[in-house]
């Protein structure tokens with residue numbers, strides 16, 4: 001089981017950052033919440049801060065840890081650990097992804113998501129709808 005931390009980065013206007021995996025990555029061209037594998041000796045919240053800096057050149061602060069979701073792909077079983085995050089600095093510069101977009105909640109479901117993200121997205125939308133974020 002591979003622990004993967006991902007970030008649901010939100011703006012004060014409630015837009016959410018989504019990224020598209022490149023053709024060279026596993027799950028090519030799928031939409032995901034940016035993030036990556038938790039390294040040995042690292043806490044998931046430390047991982048998400050590191051990965052977002054590496055992948056997007058953004059400084060984020062995790063504000064809420066959501067329930068993890070386990071998903072089995074043909075290549076691996078992952079435990080996706082989502083963090084709702086706010087930006088505290090930096091400007092987006094992509095180093096691995098093909099593209100990114102800031103989307104409103106109602107635009108999110110209609111994308112070609114990595115399978116593991118779909119239950120996470122649904123939970124986030126429930127929280128957002130309830131006014132938690």
Ligand SMILES: Nc1nc2c([nH]c(=O)n2[C@H]2C[C@H](O)[C@@H](COP(=O)(O)OP(=O)(O)OP(=O)(O)O)O2)c(=O)[nH]1
Pocket residue numbers: 004005006025026027032033034035036037038076078080114115116117
């Ligand atoms: N980062 C990220 N990975 C996801 C998400 N959903 C999902 O199924 N995955 C999968 C894709 C990969 O199998 C795994 C994480 O891979 P990764 O390639 O992003 O992680 P990494 O940068 O640490 O990996 P590596 O290239 O250094 O090996 O989790 C998601 O929302 N974000």
